[in-house]
Amino acid sequence: MSHRHGAGLLDRALLGGALLAGGALLAGCGSSGPPTVEFTSAAGTMRTGPAQYCDIAVTECANHPDAVIKLAVxxxxxxxxxxxxxxxxxPWHVVFSYRAANxxxxxxxxxxxxxxxxxxxxLILPxxxxxxxxxxxxxxxxGSPTADPGGEVSFPIRGSWVLATS
Structure with a gap:
């Protein structure tokens, strides 16, 4: 009987370890990645992740060129x-380019x-x-701000979410 009891403890310990490992795997899979941004025009709505995303200090960055979305505006x-x-x-902002009437x-x-x-x-164009x-x-x-030769100060960009019109 004691052999059976010992085997039960071992089985429970293995099962507990497997549950902990499974929980760690689920936590890793469930951890959210970089945030997504939603763009909406008269043509529809699209969400995308960043085309570039860095750590908070902007020292290590990952590029994702396939994250650039196309949407008619x-x-x-x-x-x-x-x-x-x-x-x-x-802090965040939106930078954009457009073709003027000329x-x-x-x-x-x-x-x-x-x-x-x-x-x-x-975003409404002029x-x-x-x-x-x-x-x-x-x-x-x-990260630390930098100044160009003209004295204009720029701050490091942590992430960039890009829309190109189609």
């Missing part, structure tokens, strides 16, 4: 952008949104005939 129509709480917890390409950017200030942005080319949500990281 008709001229004169807004682009709605929604970011999740974990992205909005740090055919020239114009670059622009939204204001920088302070941490936890907002989680959405509506003229109804302007055609959006790209829009990019950029989250700032914790």
């Amino acid at each position: 008709p001229a004169g129509q807004p682009l709605m952008i929604k970011v999740p709480t974990e992205l909005a917890a740090a 055919g020239g390409s114009v670059d622009g950017r939204s204001p920088v949104f302070a941490p936890n200030q907002r989680s959405d942005y509506q 003229d109804p005939t302007d055609q959006l080319l790209t829009a990019q949500v950029q989250q700032f990281g914790g």
